[in-house]
Amino acid sequence: MRILVVDDSSPHRRMLTAIFGHGGHEVLTASDGEAALAILEREKVDAVVSDVRMPKLDGFQLCRAIRRDARWERLPFIFYSSVFIGGPARDLGRDVGATAYLDAKDITPQQMASELDRLVARHVRAEYDATLVRLLDDVDFARRYHQVVLDSLHGAGKEQMRDLVAESKRALDSVLSRLDSERQTLAERADRKVEAAQLALLKELGEFLGDRINNPLAVIMASAQLLEMRAPGSATTEAAERITAAVSKINAVVREIAEKSGERVI
Structure with missing residues (x-):
């Protein structure tokens, strides 16, 4: 799969790129929601894995924008965060159209590749x-x-x-x-x-x-x-x-x- 990783943390982007790459996936990265939308305009992507808190356009806004575009309304979108993990955040993530909302405290980075495969399947x-x-x-x-x-x-x-x-x-x-x-x-x-x-x-x-x-x-x-x-x-x-x-x-x-x-x- 071609996976778009969206996170303002460069170390997090590198880590997820290495993990998904080791799982046989091609990885594209963006540092915020605006950059992610620009990539989606020019590249075919099979799934998006996004952090929540980011500058310019955060994860909630990004997911909402994606779901409002007919081209991407069915694109698997997965939140992966260790900060915004409470009930209201999960509810908002679900309501804006996220496929899944994963707590980084429960799912280690090493487990993400198999979890992503399961969710996308x-x-x-x-x-x-x-x-x-x-x-x-x-x-x-x-x-x-x-x-x-x-x-x-x-x-x-x-x-x-x-x-x-x-x-x-x-x-x-x-x-x-x-x-x-x-x-x-x-x-x-x-x-x-x-x-x-x-x-x-x-x-x-x-x-x-x-x-x-x-x-x-x-x-x-x-x-x-x-x-x-x-x-x-x-x-x-x-x-x-x-x-x-x-x-x-x-x-x-x-x-x-x-x-x-x-x-x-x-």
């Missing part, structure tokens, strides 16, 4: 579960939308377009089945670790829904009445091509998800 798994539920709903909507479009493509001159949409729907049926199988596997194995790469794949799949499929389907459905006894227009043909390309990409991504999950792909 739990966070990734929870986000994966939630993303999968949303995708199941999105794919089911797209699949049912295909059926509505198919029902509008009856009559002469629409056979080719109907075949294309029907093939796309069959592919989405398969996608839905695989995703539901993944959901059931996760439900049965609460301890299964999900890698960040698998979460990235699932998010990639989500990007190919919506504009890539549903909007082109709307074009085809709106044009259905114009296809009587004539060849499809360029807009309709382009819409069908976009759907075909998107569904093909979805199939490839879902197969990769299945392979990474240990499913035998035929």
